[in-house]
Amino acid sequence: MLAELLNPYHLQIASFIMINIILGISIYITLSSGQLSLGNAGFMGIGAYTSALLTIHFEVPIIIGVILGALVAGIFGILIGIPALRLSGVYLAIATLGFGEVIRVIFVNWESVTQGAVGLSGVPHLGRELFKTVTAMGFEPEMLGLRNNQVVYLMVLTLLVVINIFLVWFFIRQNKSRVGRAFAAIKMDEKAAESMGINITYYKVLSFTQGALLAGFAGALYAHVMAYISPADFAYHRAIEILIFSVFGGSEVIWGAIFGAAFMTILPEALRVISEYRYMIYGVILILMMAFRPQGIIDVSFLKWLKKMIKFRRGTDHGTGTKKHN
Amino acid sequence: MLLEQLINGITLGSIYAIVALGFTLVFGVLGIINMAHGEIFMIGAFIGVLVTSVLGLPLWVAFIAAIAVTAILGYMLERIALRPLRGKQGVSHLAPLISTIGVSILLENLSHHIFGAGNHPFQNSFAEIQIQIGSITIYIVQILIFVISIALMLILSYWLSKTKAGKALRATAENLETASLLGVNTKRTITTTVIIASALGGIAGILVGMAFNSVNPQMGLSMGLKGLAIIILGGMGNVKGAMAGGLLLGLAETMIVAYGDSGYRDAVAFITIIVILLVRPQGLFGKNTSEAGR
Amino acid sequence: MVLELKNITKNFGGISALTDVSFKINKGEIFGLIGPNGAGKTTMFNVITNMFLPTSGEINFLGETISGIKPHKITDKGICRTFQNIRLFSQMTVLENVLVGGHCRSTSGVLSSVFRTKSQRTEEENTRKVATELLELVGLSSYEDVIAENLAYGQQRRLEIARALASNPSLLLLDEPAAGMNETETDNLFELIKKVQQRGVTVLLIEHDMPFVMKLCDRITVLNFGKKLAEGTPEEIQNNPDVIEAYLGSEEDDQIA
Amino acid sequence: MLKVTGIETFYGKIQALKGVSLEVEQGKVVTLLGANGAGKTTTMKTIAGLLKPKTGTVEFLGENITGMRPDQLLRKGIALVPEGRAILSTMTVLENLEMGAYHRNDHDIKKDIEQVMEQFPILKERSEQLGGTLSGGQQQMLAIARALLSKPKLLLLDEPSMGLAPLIVADVFRMIREIKSSGTTVLLVEQNAKQALKVADYGYVMETGKIIINGEAKDLLEDPRIVEAYLGKKSS
Amino acid sequence: DTTGDGDSKNADGTVTAKIGVISYLSGPGAAYGEAITNGFNLALDEINEKGDVKIELVIEDSAGKQEQALTVAQKLMSDDDIVALLGPTLSTEMNVVAPEADLNGIPIMGTSTTAAGIPQIGEYVFRNSLPESLAIPAALEKAVAAEDAKTVAILYGNDDLFTKSGFDTMKEEAENMGLDILTIETFQKGQSDYNAQLTKIKDLNPDLILASALYNEGAVIMDQARKMGIDVPFVGGNGFNSPQVIEIAGDAAEGLIVATPWFGDKDEPKVQEFVKKYEEEYGAKPDQFAAQAYDALYIMAEGLKNAGEADRDALRDALAEIKDLDGVLGKFSFDKDGDVVMEPTVLVIKEGKFQLFE
Numbered sequence A: 001m002l003a004e005l006l007n008p009y010h011l012q013i014a015s016f017i018m019i020n021i022i023l024g025i026s027i028y029i030t031l032s033s034g035q036l037s038l039g040n041a042g043f044m045g046i047g048a049y050t051s052a053l054l055t056i057h058f059e060v061p062i063i064i065g066v067i068l069g070a071l072v073a074g075i076f077g078i079l080i081g082i083p084a085l086r087l088s089g090v091y092l093a094i095a096t097l098g099f100g101e102v103i104r105v106i107f108v109n110w111e112s113v114t115q116g117a118v119g120l121s122g123v124p125h126l127g128r129e130l131f132k133t134v135t136a137m138g139f140e141p142e143m144l145g146l147r148n149n150q151v152v153y154l155m156v157l158t159l160l161v162v163i164n165i166f167l168v169w170f171f172i173r174q175n176k177s178r179v180g181r182a183f184a185a186i187k188m189d190e191k192a193a194e195s196m197g198i199n200i201t202y203y204k205v206l207s208f209t210q211g212a213l214l215a216g217f218a219g220a221l222y223a224h225v226m227a228y229i230s231p232a233d234f235a236y237h238r239a240i241e242i243l244i245f246s247v248f249g250g251s252e253v254i255w256g257a258i259f260g261a262a263f264m265t266i267l268p269e270a271l272r273v274i275s276e277y278r279y280m281i282y283g284v285i286l287i288l289m290m291a292f293r294p295q296g297i298i299d300v301s302f303l304k305w306l307k308k309m310i311k312f313r314r315g316t317d318h319g320t321g322t323k324k325h326n
Numbered sequence B: 001m002l003l004e005q006l007i008n009g010i011t012l013g014s015i016y017a018i019v020a021l022g023f024t025l026v027f028g029v030l031g032i033i034n035m036a037h038g039e040i041f042m043i044g045a046f047i048g049v050l051v052t053s054v055l056g057l058p059l060w061v062a063f064i065a066a067i068a069v070t071a072i073l074g075y076m077l078e079r080i081a082l083r084p085l086r087g088k089q090g091v092s093h094l095a096p097l098i099s100t101i102g103v104s105i106l107l108e109n110l111s112h113h114i115f116g117a118g119n120h121p122f123q124n125s126f127a128e129i130q131i132q133i134g135s136i137t138i139y140i141v142q143i144l145i146f147v148i149s150i151a152l153m154l155i156l157s158y159w160l161s162k163t164k165a166g167k168a169l170r171a172t173a174e175n176l177e178t179a180s181l182l183g184v185n186t187k188r189t190i191t192t193t194v195i196i197a198s199a200l201g202g203i204a205g206i207l208v209g210m211a212f213n214s215v216n217p218q219m220g221l222s223m224g225l226k227g228l229a230i231i232i233l234g235g236m237g238n239v240k241g242a243m244a245g246g247l248l249l250g251l252a253e254t255m256i257v258a259y260g261d262s263g264y265r266d267a268v269a270f271i272t273i274i275v276i277l278l279v280r281p282q283g284l285f286g287k288n289t290s291e292a293g294r
Numbered sequence C: 001m002v003l004e005l006k007n008i009t010k011n012f013g014g015i016s017a018l019t020d021v022s023f024k025i026n027k028g029e030i031f032g033l034i035g036p037n038g039a040g041k042t043t044m045f046n047v048i049t050n051m052f053l054p055t056s057g058e059i060n061f062l063g064e065t066i067s068g069i070k071p072h073k074i075t076d077k078g079i080c081r082t083f084q085n086i087r088l089f090s091q092m093t094v095l096e097n098v099l100v101g102g103h104c105r106s107t108s109g110v111l112s113s114v115f116r117t118k119s120q121r122t123e124e125e126n127t128r129k130v131a132t133e134l135l136e137l138v139g140l141s142s143y144e145d146v147i148a149e150n151l152a153y154g155q156q157r158r159l160e161i162a163r164a165l166a167s168n169p170s171l172l173l174l175d176e177p178a179a180g181m182n183e184t185e186t187d188n189l190f191e192l193i194k195k196v197q198q199r200g201v202t203v204l205l206i207e208h209d210m211p212f213v214m215k216l217c218d219r220i221t222v223l224n225f226g227k228k229l230a231e232g233t234p235e236e237i238q239n240n241p242d243v244i245e246a247y248l249g250s251e252e253d254d255q256i257a
Numbered sequence D: 001m002l003k004v005t006g007i008e009t010f011y012g013k014i015q016a017l018k019g020v021s022l023e024v025e026q027g028k029v030v031t032l033l034g035a036n037g038a039g040k041t042t043t044m045k046t047i048a049g050l051l052k053p054k055t056g057t058v059e060f061l062g063e064n065i066t067g068m069r070p071d072q073l074l075r076k077g078i079a080l081v082p083e084g085r086a087i088l089s090t091m092t093v094l095e096n097l098e099m100g101a102y103h104r105n106d107h108d109i110k111k112d113i114e115q116v117m118e119q120f121p122i123l124k125e126r127s128e129q130l131g132g133t134l135s136g137g138q139q140q141m142l143a144i145a146r147a148l149l150s151k152p153k154l155l156l157l158d159e160p161s162m163g164l165a166p167l168i169v170a171d172v173f174r175m176i177r178e179i180k181s182s183g184t185t186v187l188l189v190e191q192n193a194k195q196a197l198k199v200a201d202y203g204y205v206m207e208t209g210k211i212i213i214n215g216e217a218k219d220l221l222e223d224p225r226i227v228e229a230y231l232g233k234k235s236s
Numbered sequence E: 001d002t003t004g005d006g007d008s009k010n011a012d013g014t015v016t017a018k019i020g021v022i023s024y025l026s027g028p029g030a031a032y033g034e035a036i037t038n039g040f041n042l043a044l045d046e047i048n049e050k051g052d053v054k055i056e057l058v059i060e061d062s063a064g065k066q067e068q069a070l071t072v073a074q075k076l077m078s079d080d081d082i083v084a085l086l087g088p089t090l091s092t093e094m095n096v097v098a099p100e101a102d103l104n105g106i107p108i109m110g111t112s113t114t115a116a117g118i119p120q121i122g123e124y125v126f127r128n129s130l131p132e133s134l135a136i137p138a139a140l141e142k143a144v145a146a147e148d149a150k151t152v153a154i155l156y157g158n159d160d161l162f163t164k165s166g167f168d169t170m171k172e173e174a175e176n177m178g179l180d181i182l183t184i185e186t187f188q189k190g191q192s193d194y195n196a197q198l199t200k201i202k203d204l205n206p207d208l209i210l211a212s213a214l215y216n217e218g219a220v221i222m223d224q225a226r227k228m229g230i231d232v233p234f235v236g237g238n239g240f241n242s243p244q245v246i247e248i249a250g251d252a253a254e255g256l257i258v259a260t261p262w263f264g265d266k267d268e269p270k271v272q273e274f275v276k277k278y279e280e281e282y283g284a285k286p287d288q289f290a291a292q293a294y295d296a297l298y299i300m301a302e303g304l305k306n307a308g309e310a311d312r313d314a315l316r317d318a319l320a321e322i323k324d325l326d327g328v329l330g331k332f333s334f335d336k337d338g339d340v341v342m343e344p345t346v347l348v349i350k351e352g353k354f355q356l357f358e
């Protein structure tokens, strides 16, 4: 029963959804202070390579590797974020896209370390390492009537879900606080925000760095879920994919990025039956989306509506007296 | 070798410049980066292949056909992917970026579906005509590309800065509502611009096909990225900047191969723009319009 | 003395927007800055808040020089402004706008915000309390949850004032607050600014509505072509022939109009 | 000349105009008054073609012009000086003026530009400055001058005196008189109700998307409802 | 119970089995995936007609992306009826999928993955594609001997696993042979202008140009080189070997030397029959990818027949034992790692077609 439910295929997709959600949040965070960064694929690569190299060559435990990967990406975030302050709008977008490309080219050319296009194989696999640990402690998959790869992916997924819940909680709280308000103010009017005493340099670099850190974190996790990385994983297409998560799902609210990441990961699978036309359909969906719902699927009013629906369902007996001023 | 490499660089740069002109025109008027421009360029190249290699018709027919097809594509792009977003409330400035990415994905896969994934040769006797100067071979196509790019740049910059239509275009670029109040038919202005930009892409497509004898569905992407880099380099919406940026990049790429490490060729474009943006955030030729706290 | 401007000059390329302007503002007064269009009034605000660096000259605020300090630090020190073309955070609610105004009077960072430490909670409570109070003051209490963009024009102007007050300034700079208001609304604004003054805030005001300025201000400086033309009490200014010629216009002018 | 009948205009779901009807006679100055948010700007924009009414019609010189584009209307002779000036900020003052004459093909353009520059000397002085860097009041002058260059039959002015120095305000009202005497019809939105009623022949007062009062301008000046709501307590 | 041999064996003793195929069917490299699946399908009809084993193919698209290759692999592996995997197309994808297959104990065989180290990933991992480490030295040795070459220039695509690992072999081999490497130039995917690199190479005047490129780019490189007046022979890797080179580059393709497991003009009935059938079915000449795929399914069929049941472990053991199986590529065996043992043929393009290089 459990064995049927836990199809590794589905677990695998769910894990990718979780990683993509982190990427979605990473671009959302920078966007929330009004900066469009297309460099997150590059930061993701930095995180992935850092963690992979550390775990391969120095036998650093995966957890430490992932954390260091995220930190290194974060440091790059600061280094790029500061000069990027001078840019805005599309200029920033293209410059960060360019940063991503430069990073990829470095991965390709720095062969002595990165193995170039051949990529790094034999990256310790998160699930398999965990599996080794638990079996060493005497756990047998048969005890739950599960197969090895089911257990492996189940553990990966569980870990990723926990991480995601924490991150979403973290950023929702941040958003509701003084820091989140400063981001939003900068996004809406930088000059006015500055006049209100907001240190725009600090907050812009902060949000840029948070985005980079998250992207690096997702990249490091990616490396240990795929067990193999190559420069092509962090190229233009990835940057665009991450952007689409947020814009398709809705770039105003964190839930948009989450929904977008989940939906856009499932979509190619759902369209597998018509795989020949898959990408064409993908393109058409993007065009239609923008024409009919340019703010993305999930926006503030959608969330309000959703809340109302839930309240309505739950509490018809309390009445739904919501005051309206306008 | 230096001379030959210079010729290589100028040829490549001129092509970059024509592609960038299309980008810059659309950006200048709509403030939009048309991510589908590279793919329109690619379709132009394919039309060239179809007309000359498959149908065996003369080159000028290919040019006309490519211009016609890409112009129609431009029209459709405007109607389907851009116009519905315009003037709508709550549309983020990212929306057109995404919808043109949608178009680019669609076009790339469509052409892949129709023409297959491989390279198509662009065999044309005109492309074979060459001049021999000492040990250096120059192809007429190379000269043609250079001349066309310069001519296009001159025509466009004259058109934009001196003619009434050009002014209308700039007014439209700045503020749709105001322009229409001043009597500009903004819808037509925009459509015309996107069509012209697309046709420029078509021309560039054929020229690339001839110069390098290679046409494939993926060529749009790398050319598109370079085009982006160039308009940043030259200053967005600046015609002369696009030309200068194109030539600069073509030469820089060639020279890094000739005297440096060809592995970093693709990075040159972006390293340059990162450096330039840090020194001059508005690009080499962009105007600095610092905003006051009003 | 709250603010002292010493020989401020500001050039934009060939255009000199301000030439050698000096004046002092005393604590608690409402000080008017008037002059023809393009005289350099808004530029003066931009210089005081360091949005523009002056070409030359020095600014003293509460006995301390503030030349060359970053604009957000200036707000920290106690100068806050409104804009000639309203610049609210248009997608935020009214309350959130004022909360942002309180930014520089609070300190909690990312971690304390996320983990809601005790000091963060008290601080947040305080900020909210101040914000509600200010909305009450400007008469927007019942609009707390309205998106700023949807407010009527006059309300937006008042919200801008509340937002600026949230930073607890000693000096408030108002750039044409009465522009686009009808006379009833202007009267309300008059009351509001008086109340602000009673809170101990010094006000520097740019305005073209002369009856309003003359009634409200304690002292006035007139700029013309970037230079100081006159300074004095409303009476003195109203009767200054130079000012009449350059700016106010004579009675006949008014008759024609 | 202009006849607006029962227009209702929406911003998305928000209804800003709830059936506005008004009429402007040839050669007259008509003013439209009302508190902030009453719908004055919306009315002007609807007439100028920037907004499309859901119901109702706009007629100009006997022709139904409802739903036409602004550029078409300009050709028919309707020009709007919008609220907030709408200067082309990346174009020079001169280019802004040239754009004002965009739809004209006659040979007097140069002369006319000279003429408005004389009316507003500062524009001549700053003809090469970028529009966006002008001071607020300078921008307002440029906007009016630009509209005049289109030689309209009907000029729509949305708060032309906003942000202008008293002297210039006086100038603007003087100019409105001149415009009228040169045969151009004017529809004027103003906060400065008293001044507006002084130059106008006829007036309408709006409140929350409806016309609530109309009448001859001199009668409105005396109307107690208006005196209380719009002319303030001040007796000056 | 789905793995019992009761189901997988028909009453008459034939083995019935499902095999999963992961192929690159959409996106820029789809041409490879198409050729490969064509090869599979052609073999499938023949095998099922013969009737020793009955195979059903479940074909999935990976779009050339690791994540998608991995997810479809999971999908296929979680179907207990599927006893083996064929593919994926790219070595990058294989690097991700193979460890997973190995962990789950399902045999996986690459038909186009030529990078070093793949069969060594695990004991369930096989390949029948000729690795660069066999192909390139063979071609290089013959070319150097024939041209009496002393100096070479190397040109390769550095952002692609396939061409990069081909280059690694090329460089190593050239060094081993004591050749003087005048320059090493790189290019990137999607590039259409190679003039800068070629001008540099022309200036150095090498005896041979070693090019590790996929045929798409390779053909264009040759075209531009010949136009520029470079007329020395090119030595290419596995990916350069395709009839498409002649179609794209025309006369400029003359002088390309490659080593290949596959020679379509070979005077052998088996080969000729395959070529004929393939052309009838798909309207194009088969390339090595189609041929390798075609043989790969025969290898699987042989394995299943020898295993006698549709069981993953039994199939693995049977595959490892395969020796001297006759295919269109020649005699085929696996070595101890599961890698291919085979003697490549060296070909040259002459007079507009591939010919044996003597």
Ligand SMILES: Nc1ncnc2c1ncn2[C@@H]1O[C@H](COP(=O)(O)OP(=O)(O)OP(=O)(O)O)[C@@H](O)[C@H]1O
Residues within 6 Å of the ligand: B290, B292, C012, C015, C016, C017, C035, C036, C037, C038, C039, C040, C041, C042, C043, C044, C084, D133, D134, D135, D136, D137, D138, D163
């Ligand atoms: N960035 C700039 N570049 C060039 N000139 C400028 C710039 N900013 C302002 N100016 C010029 O400086 C002068 C002063 O402008 P400012 O905005 O301070 O006027 P103001 O007194 O506020 O006028 P108003 O009452 O019309 O708002 C004007 O002539 C204006 O054109």
Ligand SMILES: Nc1ncnc2c1ncn2[C@@H]1O[C@H](COP(=O)(O)OP(=O)(O)OP(=O)(O)O)[C@@H](O)[C@H]1O
Residues within 6 Å of the ligand: C150, C151, C152, C153, C154, C180, D011, D014, D015, D016, D034, D035, D036, D037, D038, D039, D040, D041, D042, D043, D083
């Ligand atoms: N873009 C918009 N979106 C939504 N509502 C709008 C928009 N513009 C105006 N409104 C609303 O329409 C109503 C009428 O606005 P309008 O601008 O026409 O008023 P007005 O009389 O010109 O006021 P003011 O004196 O402030 O210029 C107001 O309630 C306003 O909030």
Ligand SMILES: [Mg+2]
Residues within 6 Å of the ligand: C041, C042, C043, C084, D135, D136
């Ligand atoms: Mg001002």
Ligand SMILES: [Mg+2]
Residues within 6 Å of the ligand: D040, D041, D042, D083
């Ligand atoms: Mg209005």
